[in-house]
Amino acid sequence: MSIRKVMAALAAAAALVLVGAGPAMAGGSPHFIKSATSASADGTGLVVQFKEAGLSAGSTETVQATAHLDATYQCINGGGHNPSDPKKTTVSADVSESGVFTAGKNGNLVGSLTLSPPAAADVLDCPGGQTSTLTAVTWSSVMVEDLTSGASIMLAGTFSWGAPV
Template sequence: MRKIIATLGAALLALFAWTAPAQASTGGSGNPHFVYITPSVSGSNLVVNFKEAGVGAGASVTVSTAATYDFVLGCINGGSNHPKASNKTAFSSSQSASQTFTANAGGNVVANLTLTPPANQLSYLTCPSGQTTTLLSASWTDLSITDATNSITVNVPGTWTVS
């Protein structure tokens, strides 16, 4: 009886050892985490470069990013002057972007997402006749990045000024 149990145990152990590497190479994720998140301004856009590791080779992950676009509009006359301080108004708009990525053979996703300001931002302020609505300043704040597939969110502190 002991010999049968020992043989059966050895067979089960051999079967487990044989299948474990296959599961590790094709199955699930390891320890998903963002290695770096590097935001930068390009024009008026906020480009969020990132690397996420530990998601599993060939895995699909949906990553999204969101931030607040704060901007100040003013009315400028034909002489390029800002005639009245009251014709200057601050606005905020929440912007987001999302995409599904496929991890490389090492289980990493190295990519970027781009946040764009609202297309109609100049329509937020109406100027008097003879004056033009102008963007006076803008910046991005409250940045976050989320891997929805693995339920990971990272808040990135900072302010990125549009020049």
């Protein structure tokens, strides 16, 4: 075999390796970066920040944050106090929010989503002279999921605001 044929065969093999490795490196293993994905209480809401890697550059991803909510709503009188016979209710439900994000040239996607409890007026009807008020919130079981790539991560912790009156 001549040197020219050997060099041509090596060049062809190198080209195949580079072509085959390109897609694998660009978007082969979508995953959330644990150290760059977190949740924190912001008043009554929950802000979920995330970073996902291993995506194809420019890919469009639908990311969803979900958390379990336990919230207490109470009727508060004009003086800012509970009446002697307080009316209250508790909501226990999963809340989610999603958004569409685009991965950068490096295959990384960085974003945030905010979860909010239902508005007090939508949850509890109060008698005249009293206002439906959200008095306590606890968020738990926080999960971030890329509905497009299938990557997901569960975040540890419970996040609370307020206290039932």
